[in-house]
Structure formats: C-alpha cells, structure tokens
Amino acid sequence: MNLYRRLVIASLLLTLVVVVFGAYVRLADAGLGCPDWPGCYGKLTPTQAAEQIHEAYSADPYGPVSMRKAWKEMIHRYLASGLGFMIILITALAWRHRRQAGAAPVAAGLLLGVVIFQGMLGMWTVTLLLKPAIVTAHLIGGMTVLGLLAWLSMRALSVPRAEVSPGVVLLSWLAFAALAVQIALGGWVSTNYAALACTDFPTCHGSWWPEADYSNAFHIVRELGMTAEGELLSHEALTAIHWMHRVGALTAGGLLFALAWVLSRRQATQGLGIALLAAVVLQVLIGVANIIFSLPLWLAAAHNAGAALLVVVMVCISSRLGLAASPADAGQRLSGLGRVDQPQAR
Template sequence: MRTYRRLILCALGLTLLVVVFGAYVRLSDAGLGCPDWPGCYGQLSPAHAAAPILDAHAADPHGPVSLPKAWKEMIHRYLAASLGLLIIAIAALAWHHRDRPGSAPVAATLLVVVVIFQGLLGKWTVTLLLKPAIVTAHLLGGLATLSLLGWLALRAFERRRLAAGRGLAAAARLGLVLLLAQVALGGWTSTNYAALACTDFPACHGSLWPEADYANAFHVVRELGMTAEGELLSNAALTAIHWSHRLGALVAGGFLLAFGLALLRRPGAGRAGAVLLGLLAGQVALGVANVLLSLPLPLAVAHNAGAALLVLTMVWVNYRLRAGAAVSSQHAAMLRSQPARA
C-alpha cells in the first residue's frame, strides 16, 4: 500500500501541473503549436520537426505555429502521457490491494476511463481546431481527473472524518456543484476569448446589465469565433459570455463565502473553512485584477490554478462531511435503540 499511496500523491501533483500548464498553453495561444496529434508534424518532438515548423512560421509569422509554441504544446502532451501511465499503474495496484482498507479499485478504474476520454478530448482539441465546446470539456476533464485523484488520496490515507449534520453535508455538495458550474463558465469565457469583453469593473461597458446576445453566446456546437450559422461572433455575444461568468461568480462566491464561514464555526472544521475562504478571496482578487490589468499571462494562469485548488478543497470538504453525516446518523440511531434509564 505504501507504493500505492506514493503513486497517488505523485499523480495528484502531476495532474495539478498538467491542468495549470494546459491553461498556460491555451492562454499563450500555443494550442495549435503542433497542428497534428499525437506527434508534431509526424515526429516525436519539435526538434525532429524543426524544418516544417519554421516553414509554417515563415509563411505566417502571426499564426499559431512557431518553434516555442510547438515545444509548449508537446511538453504538455508529454506530461499528460506520463500521467496516463501513472494512473494505469494506480488502478492495477488498487485491484491488487482490493481487500485492504483504503483501496478503491472501482474509483481507480473510473479514473482510467476518464483519462482515456481526456486523451481523446486532447486529440479533438487540435484536430477540430480549438472548438470551444471541446476545449472547455478538456478543461473540465482535467478537473475531474484532479478530483478523483484527490478522493483516492483521502481514501488511501484514511484521513480523519468530521461528524456533521445533514444540512452542512448537503451544503458542501451544493457548493461543489456551484463551483463546477462556475468553472465551466470560466472555461467557456476563456475558450471563446471573452475574458476582455468587459474591461471595466464592477460594471461592464458602464452598465450593470450591458447589452448582450445570450442566444449566440451559448451555442455549444460551433466553430471558434463563429455563430452556429457560421457568422462572426459579435461583441454582444462575447459580452454575454463574460457577464454570465461574473454573475456566476457572484452566486457561487456568495454561497462559498457563507459556507466557509459556517465551517469556521463548526468544531474541527475551522482549518477547512480558513483554507476555503483564503482561496476564495485570492480567486476573486485574481479575477478582478485580470479585468483591470488586461489579462496578463501570469495572473490568468494563476486564476486557472486557483480554480483547480478550490475544486480540490471542496472535494476534501465533501469527503470529510459526507462520511461525518453518516457517522452522526448511525450514532443517533444507536442512542435511540438503547433502553431508557430509570
């Protein structure tokens, strides 16, 4: 089991790196640095494909292909492939130790399925030329991988569980759902290049309800920068995407703020509440700074990293509170079953 636990921790750290580096690749416009898959111009590395890469860059100096962008894209693929092999090893060990406490072979197998599908999404991201729906799904797949690994780590190390009522456990689940919905909106904003559709804050174009085209903003099956009918996506549609992300932040952020404060008041959950509130404050600050400073690359990548850490934190909280709620119910049932004392 020691090797199993160590591999899970390595995979967890590597997944966080892959998610953050993937955001860096996307935000630095290197997503098509190698226009084929899984290699680069049919080669194992950009070093072996330098000639066609340089030719493509010479033909279009402002295009998506250049040697630095190709290296960014391929490094991300190398990291993702290494993660896939690591997860297969984790699943094999989970089944090998399936009779031991802390092993979760079914969840580990589900993780393998998620990673295989994530690899297909990575392929389609390139071959379908950065379709927003595919790129957003790829981001969510990375967070699903991170969440499952976080759950496996908690299970493998048998972390102490917190007794809590059903209300708090239900609030933790709702908080995770709201957070994932907000992350999806953030991914949709990023993959549609709508992060700077509103350049003022807290208003947008000087209004708290700006003119927006929500109908075209959320067509899922379409090309990048185009409507479903093949016309250019308007500024009003980009505004709708951006403003929806801000409204989502208001709803999810407000709920997580209240939930974090509730954790602070719960004995034994204060540290979880403090971590959640700290990450939430940092994420809000990064979001505002990205708008006011015109999306500097380090802050934009940090905003993606903050989202990943928030998701991982809510998985941690849900793991503890869900089990705690069950323990509390069992304890109450035992008390009810005891005969009353005279």
C-alpha cells in the same frame, strides 16, 4: 499500499501542473503549435520536425505554429502522457490491494476511464481546430481527473470523517455544484477569448446588465469565433459570456463563503473552513486583477490554478463530511443548520 499512496499523491501534484500548464498553453495561443496528434508533424519532438515548423512559420509568422509554441504544446503532451501512465499504475495497484483499507478500485477504474476520454478530447482539441465545446470539455475533464485524484488521496491517507448536520452536507452539495458550473463558465470564457469583453469592474460597459446576445453566446456546436450560422461572433455575444461568468462567480462565491463560515465555526472542521475561505478570497482577487490589469498571461494562468485549488479543497471537504448522503436527505433537516452547528463548548 505505500507505493499506491505515493503514486496517488504524486499524480495529484502532477495533475495540478498539467491543468495549469495546459491553461498556459491555451492562453499563449500555442494550442495548435503542433497541428497534428500525438506527435508534432509525425515526429516525437519539435526538433525533429524543425523543417516543417520553419515552413509553417515562414508562411505565416503570426500564425499558430512556431518552434516556441510547438515546444509548449509538446511539453504539455509529455506531462499528460506521464500522468496517464501513472494512473494506469494506480488502477492496477488499487485492484491488487482492493481488500485493504484505503484502496478504492472502482473509483480508480473510473479515473482511468476519464483519463482515456480526456486523451481523446486532447486529440480532438487539435484535430477539430480548438472548437470551444471541445476545449471547454477538455478543461472540465482535467478538473475531474484532479478531483478524483484528490478523493483517492484522502481515501489512501485514511482521513477520518467529521460529524456534521445534514444541513451542512446540503450546503456542501450546493457549493460544489455551483463551483462546477462556474468552472465550466470560466472555461467557456477562456476558450471564446471573452475575458476582456468587459474591461470595467464591477459593472460591464458602465451597466449592471449590459447589452448582450445570450443565444449565440451559449450555442455549443459552432466554430471558434463564429456563430452557428457561420457569421462572426458579435461583441454582444462575448459580453454575454463574460457577464454570465461574473454572475456565476457571485453565486458560487456566496455559497462557498457561506460554507467556509459554517465550517470555521466548528472545531472539527475549522481548518477546512479557513482553507476554503483563503482559496475563495485568493480566486476572487485574481479574477478582479485580471480585469484591472488586462489579462496578463501569468495572472490568467494563476486564475486557472486558483480554480484547481478550489476543486482540491472542496474534494477534501467532501471527503471529510462524507457526502455519501443524498441532497434530499440533507434537505429534510436544513432548518437545523444554525441550531446543530454552533461552536462546541470549550
């Protein structure tokens, strides 16, 4: 089991690197640095494909292919491949030690299935030329892998549960669901290059509800930068994508702040509440800074890192609270939220 625990924790850390570096690759416009998959022009390394890369770069110096972009793309693939191999080992060890405390063979098997599908999404991201739906799904898949590994880490370390009211459990469900939706919205903003559709803050184009085209903005099956009818995506559509991300941030942020406040008032969960509050504040500040400073590459990648950190913190909270209880059960005693969760007497 010691090897299993070390592998799970190492894989969690590597997944954080893969998720953030994947965002960096996309934001650096290197997602098609190698236009085939899994190699680069059929080669193992960009160096071996130098001739083809040079030809593509000479034909279009401002295009998606260059030696630097190819290396960025391939490093991401190498890291993801290494992570996939580690998760295969985790699954095998989880089933081998399935009768021991801390092992979670079913969850490990689910994780392996998600990783396989994530690999297919990575292939389709390249072969289908960065379709927004595929790229966003790839981001969601990466966050799902991260969340599952965080949960496996908590199980492997045998972290005890904290007793809380069903109202807190319900609030946790709502906050986690809102975070998931917000991450999907953030992925949609990034993959549609809508991060600077609104350049002022807190308003957008000087309005609290700017003119926007929501129907084309959230049409899923379409090419990058195009509507479903094949026309160029309007600025109003990009505005709709960006503005809904801000609305989602307000909703998710409010629920996460509320959860952090409730957790910080109990001695058993105070540390989790403080960690969640710090992660939310950091992510909000990074998001606002991206708008004010016009989306510098390192800050945009940091925003993805902040989202990943929130996922890990929320999974840790979920594990500590034991979210096996259903939201419906929790809702039966939501009115007891303020009464049950007063600070414990010292």
